[in-house]
Amino acid sequence: MKQQTFLIKTRTPRKHHLCHGGTLRNSSFGRGARPLSGKDPIHLVFKVNIKAVKGGLRSSKNFNLMTLLLKRYSYKFFVKVEQFSIQRDHIHLLIRGGRRSQIQSFLRVVAGQFAQRLTDTPNTKNDGPRVWKHRPYTRVVKGHRAWVTVRNYIQLNECEAKGRPYSKTRLRGMSEEQLRELWA
Incomplete structure (x- = not known):
């Protein structure tokens, strides 16, 4: 007798099926299992509550x-x-990992160590405000074009942190020459 398979319909829309955490957690879309990949790179964002970090x-x-x-x-x-x-x-962060368990351990330990060291509470409980605003946001980056876009985005963020003026158009309005300048 052949076993029947039942397809479970997920409520996650197509554009969010490779994302997890961050503000998605507030909606029902971000409450499934965290999608991780051993082959593809992962864009990871930790958002800090600025009141908790001096x-x-x-x-x-x-x-x-x-x-x-x-x-x-x-x-x-x-x-x-x-x-x-x-x-x-x-x-x-733009990371690549081997096994799912290693990536999960990396996320867990890095978030915990950041929180403990930033609040100077490695051995005691923190009574102040929470360190993290949201759970870490992850997105599996599929394809070369998406990988290049994420790399340029992270580089642009680094340049803005060093003093480059913020622009609303950001990556969408950049020419090839401006992208080369970004990496110079």
């Missing part, structure tokens, strides 16, 4: 701490950090 993430102490933790735990969990940008109130 000086923001771009202060020299916090910036050095972030880069140290990223290096340490990417090595430990075999996750390659292709690109990162640390802003005043959020962090963008």
Whole structure:
């Protein structure tokens, strides 16, 4: 006797099927399992509650701490950090990992260590405001064109953190020459 398969219809729309966390968590679209991939890169965003972090993430102490933790735990969990940008109130990462469990462990440990070290509470409970505004946002980046767009976006964020003026059109209005200038 042949076994029947029943297709379960998901409520996640097509444009959100590779995304999880962030503000999506507030709607029913972001409440499923976190999509992760061992082959494809992942765009990861940690959003910090600026009231909980003194000086923001771009202060020299916090910036050095972030880069140290990223290096340490990417090595430990075999996750390659292709690109990162640390802003005043959020962090963008472009990562690649091996197994799903390694990527999940990387997300969990990095978020926990960031929170403990930023609030100076590694051994005690934090009674102040929550460190994270939302759960980490992840998006599996499918295809070369999407990968290039995410890389340019992260680079643009880094340039804006270093003093480049913000533009509403951002990447959409950039010419080839401006994109080359972005990476110079």
